[in-house]
């Protein structure tokens with residue numbers, strides 16, 4: 001990604017909103033009694049710049065009552081922590097926090113370092129949570145499958161520009177849960193989430209973690225280690241590869257259908273990703289218009305795409321020919337959406353202007369305890 005050259009300083013210079021974005025609107029959700037959303041987080045749990053409006057809205061169904069329990073997670077995940085990084089310093093401490101213990105021992109557990117950013121808020125409380133009944137879950141899954149394969153087995157999606165494809169509701173709920181859990185686990189360890197800062201003291205308005213290679217926003221290049229704390233990137237997670245490949249395959253089907261071509265791979269070349277940039281946006285998070293253009297010359301020359309997964313709250317994603325926000329087009333990316341830009345759109349300017357609070361799927365929140373905000377993964381081939 002390019003935060004500096006080409007007029008795209010928006011990515012990095014996110015101080016207070018970067019390139020002319022108005023402050024993020026805070027949506028207030030009204031819950032219609034039902035199964036209760038998670039306990040609202042107290043202000044003291046929030047980083048200084050983060051809004052914590054009302055909890056996500058819930059959906060009306062008949063319910064059974066169960067006590068609050070930790071989310072479903074793989075046994076290797078660390079146990080719930082009560083502490084989150086709240087006073088996020090500009091830089092990681094020189095001694096990165098140790099990886100969370102792989103042992104699933106229940107409690108008491110060591111709290112993560114205060115410098116670690118936990119994308120889930122797993123603090124248990126006395127709140128009674130009403131869980132959705134199984135038939136509701138199944139209906140959701142059926143609906144999702146149908147959405148994925150309507151229209152002659154084509155995925156639900158559209159072509160925004162040549163080489164730029166938006167797949168709607170593409171990632172299943174279990175896949176989203178798995179991605180959140182994996183990112184949480186990696187994000188708590190060495191090289192995990194941090195808030196990138198610049199030499200001049202400005203911060204990006206998001207938390208980032210790079211897998212495979214480190215993206216260094218200050219130097220606008222990839223590096224082996226992170227400047228702030230010397231951490232190496234956690235390895236690229238091979239578990240996600242099939243999702244990326246499937247998304248490209250299904251985008252090809254869509255391109256073939258809509259663009260009347262037998263060679264969709266010429267418009268959108270396939271990639272073998274080896275880097276993921278994972279961003280977590282709180283509700284006030286954003287990312288100025290920028291280009292992703294520090295992958296290898298060959299990768300860029302071939303137009304190997306960037307594949308982006310959105311999970312959690314919806315976001316306004318802007319894109320255009322240059323860094324001018326007023327001329328940019330907008331698409332709303334919701335949880336489970338996949339956006340791909342390659343070929344002629346490989347270096348399209350893009351950014352995130354708004355996170356829509358309260359829009360994350362309730363089931364996802366129940367399963368993961370994802371914080372209010374949005375998780376985004378962009379896969380790239382160096």
Ligand SMILES: O=C(O)CCC(=O)C(=O)O
Pocket residue numbers: 001277279287292308317350351352376378
């Ligand atoms: O969050 C998004 O949708 C975009 C992220 C992005 O552009 C980047 O990480 O370079």
Ligand SMILES: [Fe+2]
Pocket residue numbers: 001002290291292350
């Ligand atoms: Fe980008």
